[in-house]
Every structure is written in C-alpha cells, then in structure tokens.
Amino acid sequence: MKIKKEMILREIAGENILVPGANAVLELNGLFVVTETGAFIWKNLTLVESEEELVEKMLDEYEIGKETAEKDIAEFLNKLRDFGIID
C-alpha cells in the first residue's frame, strides 16, 4: 500500500503517535494518537500488497477473529484515507 503523506510512528510516554514528516500538508500538521493495533497496521502497511494480506498478518499476531481484524483494519485505513495519508 502506498503512503502519500509521510508520517512517522513514535512511541512517546507509552502512547503510539503519528508525527507529520515530509510533505505533510499544512492541514495535516498535527499529531495522531493511534491504538496498539493501529500502530501494528501502520508498521505493516508498506510491507503488504493488499488489505487481505494485512488481515493475515494481524491474525498471526493477535488472538482475534477474522471479522474483527477485517473491521479494525478497514476502520483504520479509512481514517488514513480520509486524511489523505494513503491512497
């Protein structure tokens, strides 16, 4: 999956935070706190070809059902799309 706007994932004071890096448009010049699953998805975003592959990776990592994983991933990716961070 392609990341359009560079964001840097950092762990600060126990929180996972996406920090704007290069080409972060001005409207996006803020911080995003993401959940642990969000951070996991973000770390794997560029390593996978499709959402399906992301689901598989998540099922390898977490003891959750496929439906929950699909829902969590879709929700997170939609948010990133809304902000124009990914295609």
Add this chain to the structure above:
Amino acid sequence: MSTEPKLSTYLHSKAIKNEIPISGTFELTSRCNFNCEMCYVHDDCHKSDGLTTEQWLKVAEDAKEAGTLFLLLTGGEPLIREDFAYLYTELKKMGFMISINTNGSLLHKYFDLFRQYPPSRVNISLYGSDEETYKKLCKINAFSKVIENIKELVKIGVSVKLNTVFTDKNNHQYKEIIDIAEKLGVPISTTAYAYPQVRLDKAFGENLGRMTAVEAAECTVNCEKYRFRNYDFSERAKMLLNGQGTEKCDRVSCRAGRAAYWITSDGKMQACGMLPKIKLDIFELGFQKAWQELVAEVKDIRLPKKCIECKFTKNCNACAAMCYAETGYFDQVPEYICKVSENICRLLERELKE
C-alpha cells in the same frame, strides 16, 4: 488562556509523571543579526554558533531516544545558522514536532522549506511598530522586512504567533503592536518582564533595558485594557484579580526539569533557558544521565516560603528562574516581581472603582 492542544497537555502531564523529557529546546546559536539591549543570551562577543551540525544531530538522536517529541529551535537567531535548512530537515525527518523562535527578519530564506516541511508553529518577536523603534531597540531597520515575512508566512498557512517584550524603548507602541497582530489575524503574547541578564554575567536583578516595576505594571494593564477595549473591561479586571498566577508551592511546578529541558548553544542542559544555575554537560555525561541529574536537582529546588503566604500570590507568576535571576537564590523573594504584581492589582482595582 492556554492555546495548547489538549493532546499536548495530556502528553506533558504523562511525561511529568514518568520523568520523560518530552519537550526540548535547542538554542542553536547565541549569534543574532539584532542587538537588543534587553536580550538574555546574545552579546557581541559570541563569534561562533557553538555546537556543530553533527553535534546537534547527535543531541537530537539522543533526545529522540529519551522520548522528546516537542522541539523548539531558538537562539540567538536560529535562522542565522548557515546549516539551518539542513538541520531543520534532518530533525523533521526524525519525527519531532518543531516550533521555531525567530525575530522574523530572515524567514524569507526558508519559505520553500516551510512549504515542504511545515513547522508546528513559528513564534516571531515583534519589537515595535515602525523602523525607528526597531533601530532604537534592536539596532537594525528590520521592521518592514519582518512584517512582509509574517504576511507571507501566514499566506503559506504556517501557524504564527507573535511575542512582544516591552521595554522603555517600545512600550509607547503597545496599541500599534496589538493592532498589527489583530490585522494579521494572529495571536500575540505580550510581556513587560525582561529577565535579568545573568547568563551574560550581569548582576542579579538587573536588565538595563527593562522598565521599572511600576512602569511594567502600567504597561501590562494598558495592554489588557486595549486588548479588551471592545468588551466590558471590569469583567476582565475581576478575572485577573481573582488570579492568573500559578498555584504557589515551594517546589518547581512548571514543566522545566520535569518534562522539559533546554540545551544551550554550547551544549549544556538546563531546566529552562532562564535558569543557568543548574548546567549539565551533555557530552560529558551523556543525554540520559544529564536529564536524570537535572530532574534530581530540580526536585531539590525550594522557593521562598514567604511567597506562599503572600496576598498577591494569585496574581503573581514568580517562578524558580525569576527568583534566581532576580536575587541569585531560589529561596529569596524576587522584589521586582512583587512590586509588579502589587501594582497590577492596584491598577486593576482602580479600574473597577472607575
């Protein structure tokens, strides 16, 4: 009123609890193209920037490792460094939320950079409302350039805040300065307090450029009145009298040395820029060790007991740095600040009566 985003406040409070240096200031240089008489850091004898590019990048890597997220780049004038664009870009790539303190006169060199890598905020010092005042106070005719640069930066969409320190050279222009901010549609912070220049080895309690305590109080109230000219000022006056000052206790209660630190241009870690009493060498000790020692030393600071009992305590912002800069000690009462607070209250009460 705080304009800080809630997330930042939350992260800072968590950082204080866990002694994480979440907020750092890098004083990139003590050099400046201005020569303001009340400045606490710049003087003519400083010829080099201090730390090299590589040294700053090393400090930044260590700071990142230690948990720094918010980074303020300041000086002197940070934009005067020849490697500023490179340093800024590298720091941005590391994942810091960067703000910049600047006098605004060199911003035009970096518009393209800020378009590509927007800073979280640029704080611009505005020293007057015409060239004459700039010449008198800063020894440079930079007013037009500064205004032109602020306008362009606002146009680009970068978040801008203005800061004004009033002295006896520019306090007559408080209305015009506030007008400029209002016309530009940007927030402005004003203060009539100039720290004694103890970092420049001047005497405690002295700043040659600053006003008397009575004048500083008048200037503070005048600014308040002007900013609230379209509202019922008595409401504002009541609010100010009810207390804006920090809740007093005899320990350091701000973020300095608890979640925030300051690296001077020669590589020393301080709790804040105005507090040179505790200085730790980050290259000798290493960043993390310096931070731990700083936290421990700041915990040991005791402020004047008299301040807790004082009837103006609600209206006073005296802090450890002010006590030290005014008296040379943390636990001595900073009389200048007392007089300012007392006079502000007197003037506000007079406003209420009228």
